[in-house]
Amino acid sequence: MKLIRYEYPQSPTASAFNRLFDLGGSSFDRFGSLLDDFFAGTSGFTQPAADLYEDEHNYYARFELPGLKKDDIDLELENSVLTISSVNVEKSEESESRASFQRSISVPDGVELDSVSAELKDGVLTVTLPKAEARKPRQISVK
Amino acid sequence: MSNTELQTSGSTETAAAKNAQARAWRRPVYDVSENENAFNVRVHLPGVNREGVDISIEEETLRIVGTRAAATPEAWRPLRRELPDGDYRLELRLNVAVNDAKIKAKVEDGVLDLVLPKADEVKPRKIKVS
Numbered sequence: 516m517k518l519i520r521y522e523y524p525q526s527p528t529a530s531a532f533n534r535l536f537d538l539g540g541s542s543f544d545r546f547g548s549l550l551d552d553f554f555a556g557t558s559g560f561t562q563p564a565a566d567l568y569e570d571e572h573n574y575y576a577r578f579e580l581p582g583l584k585k586d587d588i589d590l591e592l593e594n595s596v597l598t599i600s601s602v603n604v605e606k607s608e609e610s611e612s613r614a615s616f617q618r619s620i621s622v623p624d625g626v627e628l629d630s631v632s633a634e635l636k637d638g639v640l641t642v643t644l645p646k647a648e649a650r651k652p653r654q655i656s657v658k
Numbered sequence: 659m660s661n662t663e664l665q666t667s668g669s670t671e672t673a674a675a676k677n678a679q680a681r682a683w684r685r686p687v688y689d690v691s692e693n694e695n696a697f698n699v700r701v702h703l704p705g706v707n708r709e710g711v712d713i714s715i716e717e718e719t720l721r722i723v724g725t726r727a728a729a730t731p732e733a734w735r736p737l738r739r740e741l742p743d744g745d746y747r748l749e750l751r752l753n754v755a756v757n758d759a760k761i762k763a764k765v766e767d768g769v770l771d772l773v774l775p776k777a778d779e780v781k782p783r784k785i786k787v788s
Contacts, residue, residue, distance in 0.1 A: 566736065567737040568736050569735050570734050571733070575734060577741070579705070580704065582702070582769040583767060584767065635767075636727075637767065638704035638705065638706075638767045638769060
């Protein structure tokens with residue numbers, strides 16, 4: 516089987532970005548992508564789609580996880596790899612089971628690993644990865 | 659079974675196309691289940707809170723519009739985008755009579771749960787998210 520990574524047309528900086536973030540794994544089977552079906556994963560192990568941003572102070576990783584509670588989500592940071600995962604969510608009242616998912620993202624160099632934070636709001640998880648002081652752009656005045 | 663199914667309106671795509679320039683629409687993932695008394699519609703609207711959901715019924719069309727609570731801050735430079743943009747819109751054609759006085763809607767964690775009790779009559783009505 517041949518796997519081809521799909522590059523989204525609206526990401527002009529994708530190539531630059533790939534040097535920063537190793538996206539880990541192939542890009543098939545991600546829910547939230549164009550094949551937009553949360554329940555589609557027959558493998559039982561899907562990868563959630565992610566958006567990645569940066570600003571002056573932080574990197575941001577965003578995931579859409581509708582219906583998940585914060586207790587359902589496992590976030591782990593180990594050896595500069597951020598792993599988000601969730602196991603089966605089963606509701607008894609109407610026999611609902613949801614596929615597990617996992618996704619790992621290599622955290623770029625120069626992130627303050629101790630002050631990484633995450634917020635889940637309205638089904639959107641935002642992980643904030645603060646840049647270390649040395650990585651922030653600095654104005655240098657010419658003498 | 660065949661006459662008690664909720665059908666997706668075929669006009670969703672064309673209506674979305676008309677508005678495409680003004681506003682980007684995204685068709686949400688949804689799921690319909692049925693029990694003895696009601697249809698349960700579950701729509702995934704990540705990023706949308708209670709205030710952002712607008713539900714209306716006009717004749718046979720159930721229309722759900724979800725507007726995101728917060729836009730991505732402008733200072734954020736995208737490094738990689740995988741998630742589709744835009745707000746949500748879904749139109750479902752109700753070919754079953756629904757008791758629209760007793761429709762219940764709940765939004766939690768980016769998921770809208772709608773309960774449409776089965777009934778005999780159908781009339782236009784606006785439903786507020788409770």
